[in-house]
Amino acid sequence: MKTVLKSLVIAFSLTTLMACNANNKKTEISDKLIAETIINTNTKETTPEIKVALLLDTSNSMDGLIDQAKAQLWKIVNELSYAKCEDESPNLKIALYEYGNDNLNAEEGYLRQVLSFSDDLDDISKSLFSLTTNGGNEYCGKVIKTALNQLEWGNSEDDLKLIFIAGNEPFSQGNVNYKDATKLAHQNDVTVNTIFCGDYNLGISTSWKDGADLTHGNYMAIDHNESTVHIASPYDDKILELNEKLNKTYVAYGSAGRKKMEMQAEQDTNALSYNKANAVSRTVSKSSRLYINSSWDLVDAEKDKSFSYDDLDEEELPNELKGKSKAEIKTYVEQKGKAREKLQEEIENLNKKRRNYIAKQNTKSSNNLESAMLEALKSQAEKRNYKWE
Incomplete structure (x- = not known):
């Protein structure tokens, strides 16, 4: 570009x-x-990236916020999968921090990096589901500064670099001045978006709006206890049926392969724990370009330029490929790849119908984490020439 x-x-x-x-x-x-x-x-050209650092307050009163994050992850991912930066589809990386929890180290400011920037959607889901709440001190300036210093933000002008911090205590708490932290963000081309969990005017009076304004970010107030509404559609059962077939196209290899397949199934279960429609949203994410598992799946790995069948260790192959020739392994992987492409196309076509159906049914506006994040993401992305399909 x-x-x-x-x-x-x-x-x-x-x-x-x-x-x-x-x-x-x-x-x-x-x-x-x-x-x-x-x-x-x-040769210096790289694919643009959307980098999102999500900083979540995990103190006692934030159970509703964490629940929304778990329930709405796949809707957010799906919406970002439709983004375009000029003629390119940007990659997505998400980092996760928790703060304000008494179980965390006091000397480090009651905060923890749960996950550094990652494009592993299963890992992101697992990290969210690992969060629990407990009373504590919420130091917004400290967690923002920590995320800025610890994460690899890069220097590309095409990247969209965003921090979303959500909580409900005064933004000014702690020994790191939030103005210094947001100034550092602005210097590094990172936009800070603040999400106050409570009354809009209370968030203004406790400096949450000022924290966003200093980096030209969005200030938003949400009802963190609002239940996530998942709208069922006539296409859900078929999409979930295709998800089961989709899982069978993965060819796990290496020491992490089996564990990663187990994690994939575990996150399917976590999504379904909210309801069927949420599991459908995850299936749509799994069929999108953002769901890549080249570190453990031969079908995805084969697409990498550095991949070579000559480098495969037979001991790391699944049982069905042990003792097979290189040509036989290649044929097997190609067949799985073709089957996956067909399934992804079916899911995509069904999802188009599903989205149209939901758009007609969903007339009630939401005031939750998903709506706040997507509003900010789209408004700031448009300033960088990002468009939505």
Whole structure:
């Protein structure tokens, strides 16, 4: 994107310089140098990323907030899967912190990094379901500064870098001034969005709005005890049936393969623990481009340029592939890949009908974590030329 434009500008500038100084040998630049400059510049191009650090208050009064985060994760992921940055589909990485919990280390400010930036959606789900609440001190400035210092935010101008912090105690608590923390965020091109769990005006008077304003982020107040509404559709049963078939297309390998497949099934169960419609949302996420498991699944791994069948250790293969030739393994993986693509296409087509059905049924506006996050994400993404399909 922007790097391509930069390379064209460099090429144009160098070409112009050659024309203007054709008689000056000291400033002569060869076509080879131009070509090398373009190649070298283009190799720096990377896929844009949406990076979201979610900082959740896990003190006693926040059970409703944590419940919303667990119940609404897949809806948020699905909405982000439709994002486009010019002609590219951005990757998604999510980090998770908890703060304000007496079970956490007091010397570290009653906060904990639960998960660093990750694109492993199962791992993100597992991390959310690991959260429990307990009374504590909520230090917003401290947890923001910690997330800024600990996470790898990168320097790409195309990346969307966002912090979402949710809680209900004064934003100014703790020995780290929230103004210093938000100033650091602004310097690093990270936008801080604040979500106050309670009355809108109370959030303003306790500095939650000021915390967002300092980085041009969104201030939002939500009802953290609002129950998540999952709307059932006529397509749910079929999508869940396809999910069972989808799981059978994964070819686990390596020491982590079996554990990862177990985690996949566990997160299916966690999603279903809310209701069928939430499990459907997770299935849609699993069929999207954001659900990638190349670290343990041969079908996804084969798509990586660095992958080679010659590097596979037979001991790390699943039982059905032990003793097979490289050609037989390749054929097996390709068949699983084709089956997965077909299932993903079926799920996608059913989900389009499902989304249309839900849009007609869902006339009630929500005031919860999902609605707050998506409102902020979309408004800030549009400023970076992100669009939604």
